[in-house]
Amino acid sequence: MKIPIYYNYRNLLARKLTTGLTVLGIGLVVFVFSGVLMLAYGIKKTLVATGSEDNATVIRKASLTEMMSYITRDQVSIIESQPEIARGPDGKPLVAGELYVLISLNKIKNGDAANVVLRGVGPASMLVHSGVKLIEGRMFTEGLPELIVGKSTAQGFQGAQLGGSIRFAKQNWRVVGIFEAGKSAFESEVWGDVNQMLAAFNRPVVSSMTLKLADPSKFTALKERLEKDPRLSVDVKREKEYYADQSYAMTSFIKILGVVISVIFSFGAVIGAMITMYANIANRAKEIGTLRVLGFKRRNILSSFLVESILLSLAGGVVGVVFASFLSMKTISTTNWDTFSELAFGFAVTPEIVAYSLIFAVVMGVVGGFLPAVRAARMNILTALRAE
Amino acid sequence: MKILKLAIKNAGRHKLRTGLTIVGLAVAVMAFGLIRTVIDAWYAGAEASAPDRLVSRNAVNIIFPLPLSYKEQILKVPGVEKVSYAHWFGAYYTDPKQFFANFAVDHHTYFDLFPEVIVDSQTLANFRSQRNAAVVGQILADRFGWKPGDQVRLIGTIYPGDWDLVIAGIYHGRDKTTDESALMLRWDYLDETLRATVPVRAGYVGWYISKISSPAEAVRISAAIDSMFKNSLAETLTQTEKQFQLSFIAMSGTIITALRIISYLIIGILLLVLTNTMGMSARERISEYAVMKTLGFKPFHLVQLIADESLFISLSGGILGILLTFPMASGFGEAMKYYFPVFETKPQDLLVAGIFALCVGILASMFPILKATRVSIVDGLRSIG
Amino acid sequence: MSIYGERSRTIVEIEALSKSYFRDSLEIPVLRNLNFSLPEGEFVALMGPSGSGKTTLLNLIAGIDRPTKGKVKVAGTDLAQLSEGELAKWRARHIGFIFQFYNLIPVLTAYENVELPLLLTSLSKSERKEHVETALGIVGLSDRMHHYPRQLSGGQEQRVAIARAIATDPTLILADEPTGDLDKKSAEEILELLSRLNSEFKKTIVVVTHDPRAAEKAHTKKHLDKGELS
Ligand SMILES: Nc1ncnc2c1ncn2[C@@H]1O[C@H](COP(=O)(O)OP(=O)(O)O)[C@@H](O)[C@H]1O
Numbered sequence A: 001m002k003i004p005i006y007y008n009y010r011n012l013l014a015r016k017l018t019t020g021l022t023v024l025g026i027g028l029v030v031f032v033f034s035g036v037l038m039l040a041y042g043i044k045k046t047l048v049a050t051g052s053e054d055n056a057t058v059i060r061k062a063s064l065t066e067m068m069s070y071i072t073r074d075q076v077s078i079i080e081s082q083p084e085i086a087r088g089p090d091g092k093p094l095v096a097g098e099l100y101v102l103i104s105l106n107k108i109k110n111g112d113a114a115n116v117v118l119r120g121v122g123p124a125s126m127l128v129h130s131g132v133k134l135i136e137g138r139m140f141t142e143g144l145p146e147l148i149v150g151k152s153t154a155q156g157f158q159g160a161q162l163g164g165s166i167r168f169a170k171q172n173w174r175v176v177g178i179f180e181a182g183k184s185a186f187e188s189e190v191w192g193d194v195n196q197m198l199a200a201f202n203r204p205v206v207s208s209m210t211l212k213l214a215d216p217s218k219f220t221a222l223k224e225r226l227e228k229d230p231r232l233s234v235d236v237k238r239e240k241e242y243y244a245d246q247s248y249a250m251t252s253f254i255k256i257l258g259v260v261i262s263v264i265f266s267f268g269a270v271i272g273a274m275i276t277m278y279a280n281i282a283n284r285a286k287e288i289g290t291l292r293v294l295g296f297k298r299r300n301i302l303s304s305f306l307v308e309s310i311l312l313s314l315a316g317g318v319v320g321v322v323f324a325s326f327l328s329m330k331t332i333s334t335t336n337w338d339t340f341s342e343l344a345f346g347f348a349v350t351p352e353i354v355a356y357s358l359i360f361a362v363v364m365g366v367v368g369g370f371l372p373a374v375r376a377a378r379m380n381i382l383t384a385l386r387a388e
Numbered sequence B: 001m002k003i004l005k006l007a008i009k010n011a012g013r014h015k016l017r018t019g020l021t022i023v024g025l026a027v028a029v030m031a032f033g034l035i036r037t038v039i040d041a042w043y044a045g046a047e048a049s050a051p052d053r054l055v056s057r058n059a060v061n062i063i064f065p066l067p068l069s070y071k072e073q074i075l076k077v078p079g080v081e082k083v084s085y086a087h088w089f090g091a092y093y094t095d096p097k098q099f100f101a102n103f104a105v106d107h108h109t110y111f112d113l114f115p116e117v118i119v120d121s122q123t124l125a126n127f128r129s130q131r132n133a134a135v136v137g138q139i140l141a142d143r144f145g146w147k148p149g150d151q152v153r154l155i156g157t158i159y160p161g162d163w164d165l166v167i168a169g170i171y172h173g174r175d176k177t178t179d180e181s182a183l184m185l186r187w188d189y190l191d192e193t194l195r196a197t198v199p200v201r202a203g204y205v206g207w208y209i210s211k212i213s214s215p216a217e218a219v220r221i222s223a224a225i226d227s228m229f230k231n232s233l234a235e236t237l238t239q240t241e242k243q244f245q246l247s248f249i250a251m252s253g254t255i256i257t258a259l260r261i262i263s264y265l266i267i268g269i270l271l272l273v274l275t276n277t278m279g280m281s282a283r284e285r286i287s288e289y290a291v292m293k294t295l296g297f298k299p300f301h302l303v304q305l306i307a308d309e310s311l312f313i314s315l316s317g318g319i320l321g322i323l324l325t326f327p328m329a330s331g332f333g334e335a336m337k338y339y340f341p342v343f344e345t346k347p348q349d350l351l352v353a354g355i356f357a358l359c360v361g362i363l364a365s366m367f368p369i370l371k372a373t374r375v376s377i378v379d380g381l382r383s384i385g
Numbered sequence C: 001m002s003i004y005g006e007r008s009r010t011i012v013e014i015e016a017l018s019k020s021y022f023r024d025s026l027e028i029p030v031l032r033n034l035n036f037s038l039p040e041g042e043f044v045a046l047m048g049p050s051g052s053g054k055t056t057l058l059n060l061i062a063g064i065d066r067p068t069k070g071k072v073k074v075a076g077t078d079l080a081q082l083s084e085g086e087l088a089k090w091r092a093r094h095i096g097f098i099f100q101f102y103n104l105i106p107v108l109t110a111y112e113n114v115e116l117p118l119l120l121t122s123l124s125k126s127e128r129k130e131h132v133e134t135a136l137g138i139v140g141l142s143d144r145m146h147h148y149p150r151q152l153s154g155g156q157e158q159r160v161a162i163a164r165a166i167a168t169d170p171t172l173i174l175a176d177e178p179t180g181d182l183d184k185k186s187a188e189e190i191l192e193l194l195s196r197l198n199s200e201f202k203k204t205i206v207v208v209t210h211d212p213r214a215a216e217k218a219h220t221k222k223h224l225d226k227g228e229l230s
């Protein structure tokens, strides 16, 4: 770097309108790019937060999610008696046999119907899903048509507020409590007494079982034993992985679509940067000639203008990332295609996303600045000096 | 007219810059068209729906089934001409991540209700004569390399086990909007298997489709069907096919909204790039504008000169972008065809893109116009580049 | 001061130098078979009508342009032997160039403008500071160090340009109509400065000028007309 960098940024500052418009253009693209990555990551983060490290989820073999799964009563008793399972204060195994169904609720925002997970939970559930805490109201009473509702569902759906009521299976169910679950997918669910639910939906069996392990390192042994047991036909997964897998369809779709759009989109901004850099060079031909007379070489000129373009795009990158990070204050919700149900989540920033976004910006700067920089470097000294 | 000529000459003064601007605008217009096409693709199912078909599903949620016995009762409702049913099967072929739609249908009636699904008589005969037969769409057949007569093994998720099916034939869509990526197997085959293995799950269907005498009767007939099952264990919700499809699309509402926002941001890029170019030209020509004023040109001549140049560039970019959208959309559609079975750019999207380009052309000339009309002759002549 | 031995060393040696420009296939001869040499410590005024090739000659001496024929040897180096990159390096070491329109970088302060050629040397930051301050001191602008060109008058700008040209202590200073754009008083000051550089600091200087007063200050006058030097 022979030509000092302050030469470049002062020049950028000297042409405020052009620089500003170009930075904004690149910023817009980076905003979309990092917004998309933050969206995909937000979904994943929410689902990963749902599973605990020391829990195992048991579902019927090949059923992919709880929705398609069921576990019969004899299977339940075999699973409950496994030695790896931790015990609660009452000495009973920490096993949550849960019913998982979807109900349709209407959104407050636009009245659209969306699928919401209704989970029938038992006494052990609150211990197994240890992140779940009531923040308003009280726990439902066993044997009564009462519900507790996740925070996100309570905010988003009609009838799901404390004191409200939700109708399904020929009955009105009263909302008696609101719970929080560490920004996990549980916050998008509705919970009630599993026995009440089984009766209401005329279901003989639960959908899935979640086991708390006394020692998480024993997971593999448990998995092998259960999956090989001829009386069972189940898949055993670490709860964290089970939920993380549910982010696959959505996040890969968003990432592919988002990156394709950003790349196409980036052409506009790259061309904007190119126009700006060509103009900068045309306007500064005489300066370029002067620098060459002073003894700067072509490659000094090339790198200087490339640096200028990178500075320009980096500024755009920073603008884009800063604005995108404001998105993380917003919670949004969508149907997760893997589970078919509504999931509320936030945009989530990670250092990687910031780094990718800035790299993307720099790439735009290099692509947009390269040809103009080459033109600057190839200028003939005499022609450059004669320019106005 | 003379002014227009001068404007176009002006645009040609910095050929590289003007060219880049046009290309930049074209790419942005194309990206806009592409995103709009993606959004349309979501709605393709709803667009393809017939106004004279109603869908009845379990009121609690589509995942809950309805008893088979409802068929006869629905048929009794005045105005209902035919009834068929289908059931979501949800199986996969070799890889659970390669999603495709597959459902069990009533082999007697299903294709009668969907005239847009074209099944030749041989296929239909095969389908009706063999219990484990399946009809597949052309796109799906191409994707997995299936041919009529092939044995294929699907792995059940909702209904566990391996399901060995025989491809009875391939269906084609009558319209461009018809989905050609689904598989239909026989409901009675599913039901029989369930009866033998999990009898409690047998005897249910996912949803009923009714053909009605007239679309105008849809509201009345829907209400009649739903009231018939009120307070039963399985209450129904009956909607037109379009509403039914739209309720699925609503599930992706957030993504669609995000795409819409992005498409407007693209218009923003358009505006930024063109404003930049026009701003540069204005800055460079400020002294020329002053000269023109001295020569007696009126401010509105300058307005016209600048606006014409801006519009010339924006419309060139717009038209080029619209032309580019077609090959781009077909390439993109090809790459995403398993996500979007129907991927077609609509003329109205392009029209919208063109109108936006026009507006951008006008907006981008505002700042230079202000600058040019305000410049006093003295200042203008003094300024250099 | 010069690091190259004895005083009477020849700094510029030009032999049979011709330069033509080509427009399409048409040859436009500008310089025809020039011969001259310039000893160290000389102060030459190069005069001649507009379009006679003064700038062209200066450019050839500075290694900015290449001759069509003939030899240009400056500070002991035959410029034809140097590649473009080597020429740039050579220029940074040996030539201080002063332009008619100053050619300062508008976004850099006087200090930074003068420092620019020093960035091509291996000097440390503090050494550069010393050089810049000395050069600006010589041209009498110590108090304007942190002003931008647009905050200076034309005469002051040209003085900054002169400071830039002498900051690296070059072997040869070339000035192309340095007073052409200045009022009388400023022009006077610039000429005074150049002549001081010659007398006090023993700089070898070639100045292109139309100004008869400039010519008076010089030791030698050369006239360029119709491609020939007299
Ligand atoms: N790059 C070039 N191409 C063609 N002709 C040139 C070029 N540079 C200079 N000339 C011509 O060479 C002649 C000498 O120019 P120059 O050295 O600038 O003269 P001076 O400095 O004495 O006014 C002029 O006639 C000019 O038109």
Ligand SMILES: [Mg+2]
Binding pocket: C054, C055, C056, C176
């Ligand atoms: Mg000259």
